[in-house]
Amino acid sequence: MMREKIQIKKIDYLPARQVTFSKRRRGIFKKAGELSVLCDSEVAVIIFSQTGKLFDFSSSRRVRCTFD
Amino acid sequence: MMREKIQIKKIDYLPARQVTFSKRRRGIFKKAGELSVLCDSEVAVIIFSQTGKLFDFSSSRRVRCTFD
């Protein structure tokens, strides 16, 4: 298969960018949940997609994130 | 070394918990930065450690996170 390591720069091809967005968003939310449990801490993540959709994760109701 | 896969539950031993907190926090911030660049989106993460210290990452000044 010989994937080459990816560069951290905007993915130009829209379908690929959308797929990556979906996968990595899930990955971050998972990591956030794990960190909060493992380390007994509170974690919140907010993501605003390019298309204007908002996604968020919070380990606690005490945490709030907003965009201007 | 024979590590066994870790369980996602609070790490009891404080020094180990602190080390994991430090490592995973960095990991999440890195992932957040990558996601924002790769997918041209805005991402913010806020973490409140058990000891009361606040850590945050934001890909944009438009993003704000707070704790009650």
Next chain:
DNA sequence: TCCCCTATACTTAGTAA
């Protein structure tokens, strides 16, 4: 959009400093 798959890149547990 989401899930499945696999090979590979990446993250991290355990440890010491």
Next chain:
DNA sequence: ATTACTAAGTATAGGGG
């Protein structure tokens, strides 16, 4: 608190449905 090391666990690119 953080970081370096390295083995092993995990996330994910690319491709298919």
